[in-house]
Amino acid sequence: MNKLANIRIVLCQTSHPGNIGSAARAMKTMGLSRLYLVRPKEFPHPNSYAMASGATDVLESIVVCDTLEQALTGCGFVIGLSARKRELSHVPVTPRDAAEEVLEIAAEQEVALVFGNETNGLSNEELIRCQRLAHIPANPEYSSLNLAAAVQVMAYELRMKNEETPQPKAGREKYATHDETEGFYQHLEQTLVDIGYLDVAQPKRLMSRLRRLFARTRLHEEEINILRGILKSVQKNNSRTNR
């Protein structure tokens, strides 16, 4: 099976349509074909086609979405690309380590690589939906990779890794999809509010801390079921209290 076909590239709020075309070209040279756009500033646009060179087929099968949420539907793993080092966030992995993890999961499930806007990168809102953060090592004095160049580096690492001898891992448990994991986070948040641990007026960073914790662990489907079972049980007890 072709693992690369299970990988989607998601570009968020891209400003320059030319970059969409260059990204499509970069993807196709490495054998990727599934491009998703979240609220692009301008698309379709002739510059996209000009920069795509022979990769118009990639442009023509683009999926344009209103929200990142939509673009991630069905994905078992979501990895965000960030140029900045963030104080409070996941510890970023290298593109190489990211590629290894992505291909392992892409053997069975869909995976998304998420790229932010050219000027601002990924917003915290977008970042919070990623289970892993990858950082392309760069010159600290000038780390502004062009968007398509960043796509090229990641796509290259995926191809390099994909060309290595395949090692099927048997009997791996299925990872929860993005929507299942989001469902769990919402259930968790509601439960914390119910028991009075989370103050909606002053939520601080509690949920993002908890998201980070569970993102590192990459929850399995079965584990989500257990955790939600626990939450249900806590909520049931709690509603008895407040009856």
Add this chain to the structure above:
Amino acid sequence: MNKLANIRIVLCQTSHPGNIGSAARAMKTMGLSRLYLVRPKEFPHPNSYAMASGATDVLESIVVCDTLEQALTGCGFVIGLSARKRELSHVPVTPRDAAEEVLEIAAEQEVALVFGNETNGLSNEELIRCQRLAHIPANPEYSSLNLAAAVQVMAYELRMKNEETPQPKAGREKYATHDETEGFYQHLEQTLVDIGYLDVAQPKRLMSRLRRLFARTRLHEEEINILRGILKSVQKNNSRTNR
């Protein structure tokens, strides 16, 4: 010493001045700064500056040469980049292996990476001056990497290799100690019993599943505090229920 300062990128007979700018940007993001041009079609040109973004310093120190020979003067090692597989030539190495060799030599001598014209690649005349040939793996049905994208991939591999010398990670959060983690597991188990989710008579594999989940994530000290705070809150609510 900075090995990257001993590496020059040589672009032969580049057709599009925009690509020269993009290549300069790609170089600078990875810490390379020495760009040589052999008979560029048009340079200087405003498109080069437009595409270079903040890498104008690289453009301004460009060396323009009449012959490849000139551009290679003083180099202890010359490696050519080729998209095509050639019947009669060196067996190409991967960008990764090339980077390793380049840096080894760049520790003491100057090294050149040579890129051909956008349409035709390296001519045999140019190729014959290279001691090694590198090939970026690509989709056999569409292998036409943009020139700057090829420079980006090579520069990225050079930076990755150059950074491999171990760097201590500063400011990492402290992982919880074994006893702190065990304390959390006991607290979790007791809470699950309290709320009636875990039946001590028939515990099954619940705790071992949960242990596995948290073991994968390697909990931080601070996270243990948050999780135990939640457990305390659940227990408090629960004792009110059963009062």
